[in-house]
Amino acid sequence: MTAVIEANGLGKRYGHKWALSECTLAIPDGKVVGLVGPNGAGKTTLLHLSVGLLQPSAGSISVLGGRPGTTATQLARVGFVAQDTPTRAGFSIADHLRFGRWMNPNFDAKLAEERIESLGLDLRQKAGKLSGGQRAQLALTLAMAKRPELLVLDEPVASLDPLARREFLQGVIAVVADSGTSVILSSHLVADLERVCDYLVVVVNSRVQVAGEIDELLASHHRLTGPRHERAALPRDQQLVNESHTDRQSTIVVRTNDPILDPAWTVEQLDLEDLVLAYMTGAAAQDRRPKLGVHS
Amino acid sequence: MIRLALREFRTEGIVGFALLIALGVLLLVTGIHVVNVNDAFQIACRKAHSCSSTPNPVLTVENPLQHALPLIAMVAPALIGIFIGAPLIAREVETGIFRLSWTQSVTLRRWLAVKLGVVGLASMVIGGLLMWMVDWWLSPIDAVNMNRFGLSSFGYHGVAPIGYAAFAFALGATAGALLRRTVPAMGATLAGFVGARLAVTYWIRPNFASPLYETVPLPINEGGVSFAPGATEAFSPPGVSVSNGWVYSTEAVNKAGHAPTAHYLLNACPAFFNQAPQPPPTGRKSTAGNTGVTLFNNCVDKLSRTIHTLVAYQPGSRFWPFQWAEMGVFLAAAVALCGLTYWWLRRQYA
Numbered sequence: 195m196t197a198v199i200e201a202n203g204l205g206k207r208y209g210h211k212w213a214l215s216e217c218t219l220a221i222p223d224g225k226v227v228g229l230v231g232p233n234g235a236g237k238t239t240l241l242h243l244s245v246g247l248l249q250p251s252a253g254s255i256s257v258l259g260g261r262p263g264t265t266a267t268q269l270a271r272v273g274f275v276a277q278d279t280p281t282r283a284g285f286s287i288a289d290h291l292r293f294g295r296w297m298n299p300n301f302d303a304k305l306a307e308e309r310i311e312s313l314g315l316d317l318r319q320k321a322g323k324l325s326g327g328q329r330a331q332l333a334l335t336l337a338m339a340k341r342p343e344l345l346v347l348d349e350p351v352a353s354l355d356p357l358a359r360r361e362f363l364q365g366v367i368a369v370v371a372d373s374g375t376s377v378i379l380s381s382h383l384v385a386d387l388e389r390v391c392d393y394l395v396v397v398v399n400s401r402v403q404v405a406g407e408i409d410e411l412l413a414s415h416h417r418l419t420g421p422r423h424e425r426a427a428l429p430r431d432q433q434l435v436n437e438s439h440t441d442r443q444s445t446i447v448v449r450t451n452d453p454i455l456d457p458a459w460t461v462e463q464l465d466l467e468d469l470v471l472a473y474m475t476g477a478a479a480q481d482r483r484p485k486l487g488v489h490s
Numbered sequence: 491m492i493r494l495a496l497r498e499f500r501t502e503g504i505v506g507f508a509l510l511i512a513l514g515v516l517l518l519v520t521g522i523h524v525v526n527v528n529d530a531f532q533i534a535c536r537k538a539h540s541c542s543s544t545p546n547p548v549l550t551v552e553n554p555l556q557h558a559l560p561l562i563a564m565v566a567p568a569l570i571g572i573f574i575g576a577p578l579i580a581r582e583v584e585t586g587i588f589r590l591s592w593t594q595s596v597t598l599r600r601w602l603a604v605k606l607g608v609v610g611l612a613s614m615v616i617g618g619l620l621m622w623m624v625d626w627w628l629s630p631i632d633a634v635n636m637n638r639f640g641l642s643s644f645g646y647h648g649v650a651p652i653g654y655a656a657f658a659f660a661l662g663a664t665a666g667a668l669l670r671r672t673v674p675a676m677g678a679t680l681a682g683f684v685g686a687r688l689a690v691t692y693w694i695r696p697n698f699a700s701p702l703y704e705t706v707p708l709p710i711n712e713g714g715v716s717f718a719p720g721a722t723e724a725f726s727p728p729g730v731s732v733s734n735g736w737v738y739s740t741e742a743v744n745k746a747g748h749a750p751t752a753h754y755l756l757n758a759c760p761a762f763f764n765q766a767p768q769p770p771p772t773g774r775k776s777t778a779g780n781t782g783v784t785l786f787n788n789c790v791d792k793l794s795r796t797i798h799t800l801v802a803y804q805p806g807s808r809f810w811p812f813q814w815a816e817m818g819v820f821l822a823a824a825v826a827l828c829g830l831t832y833w834w835l836r837r838q839y840a
Contacts, residue, residue: 245593247839269595278590289497296494297594333590340595 196259198344198376199225199244203253206239213239217253217402221378226370228387228408229380230470231397237380238277240397241348244378244424245274254288258343271337273337273375277348279330282320285333287315294336306339327358331365338369345369347379351386363390384467396470398477404435404449408466415469419445429456436476447472495608502574504610506616513562515625520552521627527551528630546634556631563624563646567645567654568683570613575662576675578609579831583670588839597833606828610659617655621646639736639809641691648813653820654667658683660824664831690819698815701738701802703741706730708742708794727799743800750797 197220202417205219214236217224229237242248243255246263255261256275260268281290287310295301310317321329337345347366351359367390369375381387387394395405404411415435423444428434432454435447447464448454454461464472496503528548535541550556582588592598625647632638638647645651661682666675708727727742744750804812 242589247589247592249837249839263592263598266595266597269593269597272593274589274593276593277588278586280586280590282587284501292497293494294594297491297591297596299595386543429810 196223197221197225197256198225199257199378199452201240201243201253201255204240204243204250204255205252206236206243206248207251208423212251212400213254214397214400218254219395219402219405221376221395222403224376225375225393225407226366226391227376227378227393227395228384228391229378229395229397230387232382232474233382235397237382238348239400241274241346241378241380244408245346247273257392266464268310270298271343273342273345274338275330275333275337275345275347275350278353279326279333279350281321281324281329281332284320286318286320287324288317290321290336291339294339298340300341302339302341305341306335308336309339325358327354327361330354330358330362334362334365334369337340338373338375341373342375345375345377347377349380349382351381359386367437374475384470388466394466394470395472398474401477403473403477411469412464412466414451415447415449415464415472417445417447417462417464417468417472418454418456419443419462420456420459423458434476436472436479447476450466491600491604492608494838495604498605499574499609499612502577503612504566505813506574506612510616510619513620516555517559517627518622520555521790524548524551524627524630528633548630549634558667559624559627560643560646563621563651564642567617567651567658568619568680570617570655571662571679571683572676574609574613575659576666576679577672578663578666579607580666580670580672580675581620583666584672590838598839600830602828603837606660606831607665610656610663610824610828613655613659614652618649618652621648621651629830634676636731636733636806638804639734639804639812641736644695644736644809644812644816645687645691648810650813650816650820652825653817654683655684656824657820657827660661660827660831661686664827664834667831667834686820686823690816694819695816698812699804699808701804702801704801706801708790708799730799730801730803732801732803732805734809736804738802738804740799740801742797747800750793755793758793766798818832 199219199221201217201219204219205215206213207215217236217240222427227469229240231237239248243250244257244262246261246269257268258271260271260378263269265384282293285293291303291306291310295303295304307317310332313328313335315328315332321332324332334347334350335460337347345366350366351362363386366377368377370377370390377390379387379391392408394408394411396403420443422439422442423446428446428448431452432448432450437444437446439445447469526834530544531544531546531548532541535544538544568787579588580589628647632647637643656678662675662679665678665682666672669675669678727740730737730740741749744754
């Protein structure tokens with residue numbers, strides 16, 4: 195199995211600030227990847243690097259084995275729907291499809307027209323007059339009619355109402371079912387991704403916190419509750435994700451593939467939302483730790 | 491991709507060519523009138539043998555338009571830069587559409603090359619057609635004034651305006667890429683274009699070729715020469731006009747080629763300078779001024795034996811080489827700006 199996206203020490207800097215740093219990833223082929231993280235975490239930066247809208251400041255990235263955005267062939271292999279699904283307000287839907295045809299030699303005009311029709315959209319309508327959901331659908335139509343091997347969607351549902359959100363995600367599922375295209379989509383809400391994704395990447399504070407198959411992630415993460423523990427007491431095979439303590443009780447989230455043997459812990463399974471949350475709060479705590487950890 | 495560039499240029503293109511056609515109709519109708527007035531005058535004055543003494547009425551015909559036209563011709567390239575050049579990339583970035591445009595199966599290099607090529611060419615066509623119409627309209631008037639090589643009128647004649655249009659367009663595109671917002675890019679385009687035009691007019695154009703020098707005698711008539719004794723440049727001869735040429739300077743020089751000093755002038759005409767420090771009033775001659783006039787004429791007469799007027803100028807025959815050179819300068823700058831835009835976008839985005 196080849197990697198759809200392979201990143202090695204990838205980083206992007208704006209002035210002195212790193213929007214993404216030390217990102218090392220290998221996302222396998224044929225997945226629907228959810229890229230989750232709070233706003234400003236670096237999701238868009240990572241996606242722009244993968245479609246060639248940005249060049250890395252450090253490290254390297256290869257998409258479908260090639261350098262993003264460098265050649266027309268490479269561009270044709272990746273479909274992209276940008277955040278807020280930009281479209282030309284003055285162009286009609288038909289104009290947009292024509293744009294797609296002129297700009298992409300492999301453009302499947304029939305597929306695009308059928309999809310627009312099945313969505314109940316009028317070809318003559320101006321893109322500026324479409325609702326957010328309709329615009330997102332138009333953008334998705336353009337991207338999928340390229341017949342890409344990888345579809346990259348940047349926060350495609352963030353601005354949509356729940357109904358449009360569901361319709362859009364159903365559209366994505368249909369693309370995957372029809373063509374087997376790999377998909378990577380970002381969101382700051384896990385709930386959006388839970389239904390469609392089978393692979394998860396969590397980005398917080400410009401760093402990739404965790405990446406892996408959702409099933410594996412769920413199986414290997416546990417929430418342990420017990421009397422107050424010190425961190426040092428954890429066995430080596432258990433990787434601490436997040437901890438919270440009251441005077442008498444500790445709750446920690448650990449990642450391990452081995453069974454938890456310490457009888458003092460009550461072990462619980464995590465759902466996807468808890469898991470992402472544990473990484474987000476864990477990363478936030480890590481940021482504060484150096485200042486507090488002087489005495490240890 | 492070419493079709494896309496044309497499609498995206500449609501609105502600006504339609505507006506541009508519509509304005510051009512509207513102006514064209516206006517110029518055709520009034521221009522025929524100008525030609526007729528001129529023809530009628532030429533026939534009449536030839537019969538009366540008074541062509542050189544009678545003022546040609548063509549200089550006052552269609553007066554408001556005659557004065558507005560040079561302005562329109564000089565402003566047009568700036569408008570092309572502002573309304574066609576500046577939004578080309580700025581709007582793309584500002585609205586986020588670039589994320590759609592630059593992720594299709596067309597590389598940034600090709601996208602930019604086609605956009606700049608197609609729209610830039612259209613800008614040059616608009617600029618060129620406008621200039622061609624204005625040139626035709628003004629030709630009977632130019633034939634009388636013979637000043638198309640002049641500092642400002644050079645800029646609304648010939649082929650140089652095609653270079654201006656290309657440059658203004660490229661400047662707008664570059665400003666848009668650098669500033670990322672349409673309105674500031676428009677402002678920068680205007681400022682940059684005006685600056686470039688002035689810089690070329692005053693610093694670069696005079697150096698396209700060394701001027702020719704010619705000495706002519708001082709005109710021996712009152713009023714033509716002015717004195718200001720005591721000042722460094724004490725003595726200035728009247729301007730000399732060269733038909734269809736461009737006069738850089740006229741200065742008074744002695745036989746050694748130097749400007750006469752105030753001391754020399756004072757010595758040459760003590761009577762005049764002691765009595766009347768100002769040149770006498772021209773035109774009306776009062777009895778009180780008569781002595782002054784006589785003294786002045788005597789003085790000039792005396793000076794003209796040793797002092798001549800030195801004229802530095804470009805002859806009319808150099809008009810077209812200068813036009814091509816000016817166009818070349820602006821075209822080269824436009825190409826450089828396109829390169830800068832590509833380099834910048836490449837660095838920023840893909």
